[in-house]
Structures are given as C-alpha cells and as structure tokens.
Amino acid sequence: MSFSDRLADAVRRDGPLCVGLDPRWDQLPAAIRRTYTGRGPAGVAKAFEVFGARVLDLVRGAAGVVKPQAAFFELAGPDGMRSLQTLLQWARELGFVTILDAKRGDISSTAAAYADAAFGGLPADGETVPVWNADALTVNPYLGADAVEPFLAAAKAADRGVFVLVRTSNPGAGLFQDLRCDGKPLYRHVAAAVAGWNAPTVGASGLGDVGAVVGATHPRELAELRAELPGVWFLVPGYGAQGGTAADVKAAYRADGLGAVVNSSRGVTFPFHPDDPDWEGKVEAAARKAQAELRG
Amino acid sequence: MSFSDRLADAVRRDGPLCVGLDPRWDQLPAAIRRTYTGRGPAGVAKAFEVFGARVLDLVRGAAGVVKPQAAFFELAGPDGMRSLQTLLQWARELGFVTILDAKRGDISSTAAAYADAAFGGLPADGETVPVWNADALTVNPYLGADAVEPFLAAAKAADRGVFVLVRTSNPGAGLFQDLRCDGKPLYRHVAAAVAGWNAPTVGASGLGDVGAVVGATHPRELAELRAELPGVWFLVPGYGAQGGTAADVKAAYRADGLGAVVNSSRGVTFPFHPDDPDWEGKVEAAARKAQAELRG
Numbered sequence: 001m002s003f004s005d006r007l008a009d010a011v012r013r014d015g016p017l018c019v020g021l022d023p024r025w026d027q028l029p030a031a032i033r034r035t036y037t038g039r040g041p042a043g044v045a046k047a048f049e050v051f052g053a054r055v056l057d058l059v060r061g062a063a064g065v066v067k068p069q070a071a072f073f074e075l076a077g078p079d080g081m082r083s084l085q086t087l088l089q090w091a092r093e094l095g096f097v098t099i100l101d102a103k104r105g106d107i108s109s110t111a112a113a114y115a116d117a118a119f120g121g122l123p124a125d126g127e128t129v130p131v132w133n134a135d136a137l138t139v140n141p142y143l144g145a146d147a148v149e150p151f152l153a154a155a156k157a158a159d160r161g162v163f164v165l166v167r168t169s170n171p172g173a174g175l176f177q178d179l180r181c182d183g184k185p186l187y188r189h190v191a192a193a194v195a196g197w198n199a200p201t202v203g204a205s206g207l208g209d210v211g212a213v214v215g216a217t218h219p220r221e222l223a224e225l226r227a228e229l230p231g232v233w234f235l236v237p238g239y240g241a242q243g244g245t246a247a248d249v250k251a252a253y254r255a256d257g258l259g260a261v262v263n264s265s266r267g268v269t270f271p272f273h274p275d276d277p278d279w280e281g282k283v284e285a286a287a288r289k290a291q292a293e294l295r296g
Numbered sequence: 297m298s299f300s301d302r303l304a305d306a307v308r309r310d311g312p313l314c315v316g317l318d319p320r321w322d323q324l325p326a327a328i329r330r331t332y333t334g335r336g337p338a339g340v341a342k343a344f345e346v347f348g349a350r351v352l353d354l355v356r357g358a359a360g361v362v363k364p365q366a367a368f369f370e371l372a373g374p375d376g377m378r379s380l381q382t383l384l385q386w387a388r389e390l391g392f393v394t395i396l397d398a399k400r401g402d403i404s405s406t407a408a409a410y411a412d413a414a415f416g417g418l419p420a421d422g423e424t425v426p427v428w429n430a431d432a433l434t435v436n437p438y439l440g441a442d443a444v445e446p447f448l449a450a451a452k453a454a455d456r457g458v459f460v461l462v463r464t465s466n467p468g469a470g471l472f473q474d475l476r477c478d479g480k481p482l483y484r485h486v487a488a489a490v491a492g493w494n495a496p497t498v499g500a501s502g503l504g505d506v507g508a509v510v511g512a513t514h515p516r517e518l519a520e521l522r523a524e525l526p527g528v529w530f531l532v533p534g535y536g537a538q539g540g541t542a543a544d545v546k547a548a549y550r551a552d553g554l555g556a557v558v559n560s561s562r563g564v565t566f567p568f569h570p571d572d573p574d575w576e577g578k579v580e581a582a583a584r585k586a587q588a589e590l591r592g
Contacts, residue, residue: 022406025419037421044420071402071409075418077427078378085374103402105436106367107466110318113367122371123321124340125333131373140401142438142461146468165438170403172442179477179485186482189475 003097003135003161007233008205008258010064010097015295016253018065018099018235019287020265021055021087022072023048027270029279045079048072052087055269056094058280062287063268065261066091067235070102088132098135099235099261103165104151105140111147115154136161138213138235141190152197152210161209161233164197166190166225169215169238187221188228195229202231205258211235214252216244216262223251226259234260239294240267246293264290299393299431299457303529304501304554306360306393311591312549314361314395314531315583316561317351317383318368319344323566325575341375344368348383351565352390354576358583359564361557362387363531366398384428394431395531395557399461400447401436407443411450432457434509434531437486448493448506457505457529460493462486462521465511465534483517484524491525498527501554507531510548512540512558519547522555530556535590536563542589560586 025033025044028051036047056066068091073084091098104114118137121128139151141164151162167177167187177187194212201208211233214222222236234252238244239262252260271286272279321329321340324347332343352362364387369380387394400410414433417424435447437460447458463473463483473483490508497504507529510521518532530548534540535558548556567582568575 040420041418041425041427044418069402069406069409071400071406071413075409075413075427077413077418077425078374078381081377082374103400103436104367106365106399107464110365110367113365113371117367117371117373122337122340122373124336129337129373131337131371140399140436140438142436142472143464143466144468144471144473146466147464168403168439168443170439170442172440175440175489176438176482176485177440179482181475181477181482186472186475186477189472193471 002159002201002203003155003209004201004203004207004233005205006135007065007097007161007261008207011258011261014061014064015291016260016262017063017287017291017294018067018261018263019055019059019063019268020101020263021052021066021068021269022265023051024072027274029272030274033274041077042079045076045083048076048080049083049086052083053090054280055283056091056096058284059268059287060094062291065097065099067099067101067263069265070100085132088134092133099138099163100132100134100136101138103138103140105143105147107143107147108150111150112154115151119154119158119160134160136163138163138165140165141193145193148197155209156201161211163211163213163235164190164194166194166212167214167218167221169217169242169244173215191225191229194232198232207231207233207258213237216249217242219248219251222249226251226254230254236260236262240264240290246296249294262294298455298497298499299451299505300497300499300503300529301501302431303361303393303457303557304503307554307557310357310360311587312556312558313359313583313587313590314363314557314559315351315355315359315564316397316559317348317362317364317565318561319347320368323570325568326570329570337373338375341372341379344372344376345379345382348379349386350576351579352383352387352392354579355564355583356390358587361393361395363395363397363559365561366396381428384430388429395434395459396428396430396432397434399434399436401439401443403439403443404446407446408450411447415450415454415456430456432459434459434461436461437489441489444493451505452497457507459507459509459531460486460490462490462508463510463514463517465513465538465540469511487521487525490528494528503527503529503554509533512545513538515544515547518545522547522550526550532556532558536560536586542592545590558590
C-alpha cells in the first residue's frame with residue numbers, strides 16, 4: 001500500500017491531527033525527570049523514550065500521524081538517537097503513520113545515505129538493517145533536483161513518502177522563500193518542482209507520495225498552494241503554540257477533506273506544568289481538543 | 297581564540313586541504329571489514345571508527361582540517377553516531393579543526409537544539425555535556441534568517457563557526473540557486489546574507505566565523521563570490537573525485553593565501569582497492585599529493 005493511501009486511511013479514521021514529538025528535558029513531567037536524573041545523556045534519552053511512549057498511548061485515537069523532531073533527540077547524543085529509533089518503531093507498531101522531521105538534504109550519494117537511513121536501511125552481513133524506518137521524511141530542497149531525487153527513489157522503493165520544505169512556518173521564512181524569481185516567489189518554484197516529483201506517484205486517493213511543508217502561519221499561501229497542487233499532501237506546521245488556528249489551516253484541505261496533516265507539538269505534548277500530577281489527562285484532553293477543532 | 301583565527305592557523309601550517317570522512321562499508325579495507333563483519337550495525341560503526349582514526353593519523357601534516365559527513369554515520373544508526381562523536385573528539389585532540397557536515401536547518405528553538413548539539417551541549421544534571429563538539433557546522437539557509445541565527449548565536453558563545461550553503465557542488469545545484477530573483481541569482485542573495493552575518497565576527501586574520509559553502513565545480517561563481525565576500529571563509533567541496541581541479545579552486549583564495557578550505561573525501565580517503573595491503577600508503581600519498589597540488 002502506498003504512503004499516500006496509508007496516510008489517507010489514517011486521516012479518514014482519526015482526522016488530520018499530527019502530533020509532534022519534540023521532547024525537552026526541562027519541560028518533562030517532574031516524576032519522569034526524578035527517575036532519570038543523575039544519569040547524564042543516557043538518562044535524558046531514556047526519559048525522552050518513556051515520555052514519548054506514554055504520549056503515543058495518550059494520543060491514540062485522536063491522531064493517526066506522529067512526527068518526531070530529530071533535533072531534540074540529536075541533542076541527547078547517540079543515546080538520544082537510540083530513543084528516536086525506539087519511538088519510531090513503537091509508533092509504527094501502534095499503527096501511527098510516522099514522519100521523521102529531520103529536514104535532510106545533501107548531494108547525490110550523500111543524500112542517498114540519508115534516504116537509506118530513513119527508509120531502506122544499512123546493508124550489513126548480507127541483510128539490510130533498518131535505521132529510522134520512518135513512513136516519511138522532511139527534505140530541504142535548496143540543493144536542487146539531483147539532491148532531492150535520491151530521497152524520491154528510496155521512498156518509491158519502500159512505499160514511503162517525502163515532504164519537501166516549500167513555505168515554512170517561521171516568521172523569517174520569507175527572506176529567501178518570498179524572493180521574486182522570474183515573476184513568482186521562490187517557494188512557488190519549489191512548489192512547481194514538488195508537483196512534478198509528485199505527479200507519477202498519485203494513487204487511489206488522488207494524492208501522491210511527495211508532499212509539501214507549508215506553514216499554518218501563512219493562510220494566504222496555503223490557499224494558493226492548495227489550488228496549485230491538488231494532488232499533493234501538505235504537512236502543515238505552526239498550528240497551536242506557533243499561532244496558527246484551525247480556521248487558518250482550513251485552506252489546506254481538499255474538498256474531500258483529505259490533503260493535509262496539521263502538526264501540533266508543544267500544544268498537545270506539553271500543555272501542563274512539570275509538577276502537574278495529572279499531566280497525562282492534560283495531554284489526552286489537548287489531543288482530543290485539537291482533533292475536534294481540526295475536524296470541526 | 298576565534299574559529300576564524302584557529303582556521304587561519306591551520307591553513308597557514310598545513311595548507312587549505314580539508315579531508316572529508318565519508319565512510320562506506322563496501323569501500324573499507326578488507327582487513328578492517330573482516331574484523332568487524334558479522335556484528336551488524338555496531339560492527340559497521342566500529343569499522344568506521346577504526347578506519348577514520350587511522351585516516352586521521354595518516355593525513356596529519358597534510359591537512360589541518362577534517363570534515364566528517366554526518367549522513368554516512370547516521371546510516372550506521374545510533375552506533376554510527378557514537379563513532380562520529382568519537383572521531384570528532386579524536387580529531388580535536390590531534391589538533392585538527394573539525395567541520396561537521398550535517399547541513400542542518402530548522403526553525404528557531406529546533407535550530408537551537410541542533411546548534412547546541414553541534415557546539416554547546418546537553419544540559420544534564422547541572423552540567424553541559426558536549427554532543428558533537430565540532431569547531432564548525434554546515435547549515436542550510438532555505439528557512440531564512442531566524443532559522444540561521446540560533447546557529448550563529450551558539451557558534452559565537454562557544455568560539456565556533458558556521459558554513460552556510462551558498463552554491464553547492466552538485467550538477468543540479470542551479471535549479472533553485474541560479475533562479476534570478478530581483479536581478480541576481482538566488483545564491484547571491486544568500487551570499488549577501490552571509491556577508492551580513494559574518495561582518496560582526498571578522499577577527500585578526502581579516503576573516504570571520506560565518507563562512508560559505510561554494511563548490512569547486514563552479515569556478516566562475518567562486519571568483520565572483522570571492523570578490524563579493526572578502527572577509528568570508530569558503531568551504532569548497534567538489535575538488536578531486538567530483539571533478540574540480542586545483543586550478544578551478546584558485547579563485548577561492550584571497551591574495552594572502554587564506555580564505556578557503558578545499559575538501560577532498562573519496563580522493564584522499566578511498567584511493568585504494570579494498571584488497572590492497574598498502575591502503576595506508578595510498579591514503580598518505582593521496583593526502584600529500586592533494587596538499588602539494590592545492591599549495592602549488
């Protein structure tokens with residue numbers, strides 16, 4: 001089953017909410033921190049794993065898609081990367097579609113190494129050992145077509161997906177993305193490339209395996225891009241803590257209700273004070289509330 | 297001592313050669329593969345570490361700068377990231393300036409997590425534990441100023457450097473980088489931003505801590521950018537196996553001979569057949585030859 005069709009099933013079942021896993025030590029529940037304090041980076045990594053696993057349980061049914069952010073796991077070093085690997089595996093076993101948000105990008109054979117890490121695996125001792133084994137990966141397009149294509153090839157070989165950064169959610173995104181190049185902003189050129197890469201992958205749902213990252217904080221651009229890219233899945237960050245509202249992201253959906261997954265990280269996973277004994281209830285409620293808002 | 301001044305010292309001492317560490321299992325010397333085969337990803341990671349450490353010894357004196365490529369270590373999973381960490385540490389202890397080539401880029405607090413991993417460290421148990429502890433990191437500018445600034449701030453706090461992708465060495469680099477935006481190609485806009493970020497960091501050598509990645513495969517652009525960015529260090533990939541020659545990179549240097557480090561990965565680290573019993577001699581000779589060519 002293609003990535004796009006699996007994503008469509010998840011969104012039909014649970015709605016468009018994607019829960020971002022961006023663990024930060026100083027925001028973790030105090031009970032978890034107490035258990036893993038004094039063990040250095042290995043303790044921090046283990047705390048991320050325990051917290052992330054609990055969050056996965058709590059948001060099941062409210063979200064069908066999860067998006068771990070590689071940076072926060074990388075900050076806990078090799079142990080953190082082990083926790084990232086474990087959480088991705090658990091998420092898949094629980095039935096989530098997993099998007100590894102690592103914004104990778106490099107030239108040819110180097111891009112292929114990142115792509116193999118994301119989707120294929122390491123050839124070792126006559127077998128291929130999965131590394132991240134994610135359903136999809138975020139990719140930075142600045143290096144051009146031959147830098148993106150290894151990701152597309154690896155995704156195709158393993159029925160996975162790629163989300164290319166088009167219009168990011170940060171306030172300063174426009175410095176380069178909004179430059180007018182040959183009559184239209186740079187991000188529209190990237191969008192056109194995404195449309196081309198996606199076209200051969202469009203499946204039963206009318207959507208393909210090469211998506212676009214488009215921030216919720218830019219509703220006008222979202223609407224333009226939705227019209228321009230009818231067969232492209234959008235990964236929409238910026239909803240919730242970054243200021244995007246459910247109304248802002250409406251433009252991201254197609255008429256059939258598919259076409260976008262909307263990410264909330266802090267808003268769903270850290271809606272509590274670290275000392276709150278009912279942090280789990282708060283996470284569960286925040287996920288249900290976001291699900292209802294986005295479906296409404 | 298600032299990053300720029302440390303880099304200037306290394307280039308004055310050993311010349312502009314930067315040796316790229318891009319380990320690939322199937323190209324490793326057969327003797328190393330035999331020792332570590334049958335141990336899965338942990339064996340591959342250990343083989344990368346052993347090979348990389350030997351290369352560091354062999355290229356000492358021929359190069360003062362090394363650049364591990366994160367992708368190849370990531371493909372060996374968390375164990376590979378541990379080997380990356382170990383090699384970066386050894387390289388620093390041996391006196392190399394280290395550039396972690398990870399092409400990171402993300403919004404605000406996420407970029408800060410990558411930057412802390414590169415330069416600062418993980419706050420755990422009242423101390424800050426280094427993660428990669430590299431002297432410099434490559435950064436992708438597509439997300440804009442507020443996405444690059446956390447890297448600049450972390451670099452400044454720890455006397456480290458950043459190399460921003462401007463004009464990459466791959467054949468398809470121009471798809472977006474060459475688009476004409478407001479009268480000049482996109483990469484010149486990025487170059488202008490780099491000049492602005494670099495200006496406040498210019499030190500005793502006349503060069504600053506915010507560099508630019510400019511491929512050896514584009515000599516004309518290299519010359520233009522050298523003229524436009526007199527105080528900016530260039531990291532020049534594409535020399536050697538990718539086709540760039542010593543003549544191609546001449547334009548990257550300033551009149552004082554400083555201003556560029558020129559990377560060779562495969563050309564220096566894999567100039568042998570895996571079965572060659574004298575692979576170490578081949579690496580040493582390749583490094584000396586590249587040093588002489590680039591100095592000549």
